[in-house]
Amino acid sequence: MITFEGVSKHYPDGTVAVDRLDLEIPTGRTTVLVGSSGSGKTTALRMINRMVEPTSGVLAIDGEDIRGKDPATLRRSIGYVIQQAGLFPHRTIVDNIATVPLLLGTPKAEARGRARELMELVGLEPAQEKRYPHQLSGGQQQRVGVARALAADPPILLMDEPFSAVDPLVRASLQDELLRLQQELHKTIVFVTHDIDEAVKLGDAIAVFRSGGRLAQLAPPEKLLAEPADAFVEDFIGYDRGVRRLSFFPARDLSPRSDIIVADTATAADAGQVAAATGEPWLLVTDAGRRPLGWIGADRLAGLDPGSVLSGVDLIGYGHTFTVPTDSLRAALDAAVLSPAGRAVGVGADGTVIGVVSQTDLGTAIWSVGEADGHAAAEGDDD
Numbered sequence: 029m030i031t032f033e034g035v036s037k038h039y040p041d042g043t044v045a046v047d048r049l050d051l052e053i054p055t056g057r058t059t060v061l062v063g064s065s066g067s068g069k070t071t072a073l074r075m076i077n078r079m080v081e082p083t084s085g086v087l088a089i090d091g092e093d094i095r096g097k098d099p100a101t102l103r104r105s106i107g108y109v110i111q112q113a114g115l116f117p118h119r120t121i122v123d124n125i126a127t128v129p130l131l132l133g134t135p136k137a138e139a140r141g142r143a144r145e146l147m148e149l150v151g152l153e154p155a156q157e158k159r160y161p162h163q164l165s166g167g168q169q170q171r172v173g174v175a176r177a178l179a180a181d182p183p184i185l186l187m188d189e190p191f192s193a194v195d196p197l198v199r200a201s202l203q204d205e206l207l208r209l210q211q212e213l214h215k216t217i218v219f220v221t222h223d224i225d226e227a228v229k230l231g232d233a234i235a236v237f238r239s240g241g242r243l244a245q246l247a248p249p250e251k252l253l254a255e256p257a258d259a260f261v262e263d264f265i266g267y268d269r270g271v272r273r274l275s276f277f278p279a280r281d282l283s284p285r286s287d288i289i290v291a292d293t294a295t296a297a298d299a300g301q302v303a304a305a306t307g308e309p310w311l312l313v314t315d316a317g318r319r320p321l322g323w324i325g326a327d328r329l330a331g332l333d334p335g336s337v338l339s340g341v342d343l344i345g346y347g348h349t350f351t352v353p354t355d356s357l358r359a360a361l362d363a364a365v366l367s368p369a370g371r372a373v374g375v376g377a378d379g380t381v382i383g384v385v386s387q388t389d390l391g392t393a394i395w396s397v398g399e400a401d402g403h404a405a406a407e408g409d410d411d
């Protein structure tokens with residue numbers, strides 16, 4: 029555990045970068061620091077490896093005041109990843125990753141062997157080991173940065189906006205990789221970002237900083253979104269926090285309708301009757317293997333000649349699907365909102381259709397999330 033106790037950093041020009049910070053960062057978990065620019069996140073992070081010394085207060089790792097530790101030894105137990113990867117331009121990828129072990133006197137062959145393992149761990153192709161940093165994409169360079177930080181197998185990893193210089197798609201895949209790595213490695217990660225979505229996705233806990241280097245709130249993401257401590261935090265996490273919260277509720281609790289799925293004219297007759305009886309305007313057409321093909325209006329179904337091949341009929345694109353067993357309500361809502369029929373197609377892990385969910389069904393599910401909150405709040409009042 030990393031503990032900040034009343035830690036402050038005042039610069040000689042009068043700037044208060046961090047103000048009386050009390051913070052506990054649990055071992056083996058990911059703690060994310062977010063907050064406006066200049067709120068002291070980088071300063072707080074760099075105090076952990078003594079690149080910045082506090083002006084007052086105590087910073088301890090596992091109960092031991094870090095002022096008693098030699099900075100060089102301390103840094104060996106702490107990996108550090110920054111925004112632009114900070115790679116050595118004239119060293120190959122494999123040697124960049126092996127930097128610290130080589131400095132520590134690990135034999136070259138051994139250090140490189142370990143570096144190759146790390147390349148695989150962070151998702152880099154073996155063919156890239158002899159390249160130089162400028163021959164890699166931004167996302168690949170960040171992977172090298174992460175691999176290098178892991179090379180000495182430090183228990184602590186400090187990451188200062190490591191993914192903010194890459195495009196959104198690459199960023200999402202780097203985030204997924206980090207989540208996967210963390211499941212395997214259980215490092216104590218302190219991660220700085222400006223992006224609240226990134227914080228919610230990666231953090232076991234989120235610390236929100238406000239200007240003047242003050243901690244506004246420390247809470248797990250679900251709790252932060254449900255109960256922001258004050259107007260500042262509420263404003264910082266944004267007006268769409270309600271929608272963000274839906275990512276913590278599973279889509280598997282929905283009951284997708286499967287009675288309006290049609291694969292051929294034989295099923296179409298029955299489904300058409302169901303649709304007419306329930307006032308359902310859309311049916312989902314699938315292929316014989318139950319993979320989605322598109323929407324057809326219930327009224328059009330009636331006009332089709334018997335024996336028509338549905339896959340040959342003009343269908344409207346089914347849009348995004350959501351995976352019922354693993355996705356969240358947020359993914360289901362997203363799929364419904366983006367669907368031309370206003371309905372989301374729920375599929376199983378194998379991609380075959382389970383059923384469809386209308387925006388109204390989703391509204392009901394989302395409403396019960398709010399209801400559950402109401403009960404939780406009421407219970408909270410009792411004790």
Ligand SMILES: Nc1ncnc2c1ncn2[C@@H]1O[C@H](COP(=O)(O)OP(=O)(O)OP(=O)(O)O)[C@@H](O)[C@H]1O
Pocket residue numbers: 039041043044045046063064065066067068069070071072
């Ligand atoms: N060496 C320094 N001398 C004086 N002031 C400094 C120094 N380093 C940082 N500061 C100030 O301390 C405050 C906190 O800076 P810090 O870099 O920790 O913020 P941050 O939250 O990481 O911001 P950003 O999100 O922009 O990276 C800022 O006002 C900054 O200008």
Ligand SMILES: [Mg+2]
Pocket residue numbers: 069070071188
């Ligand atoms: Mg910073």
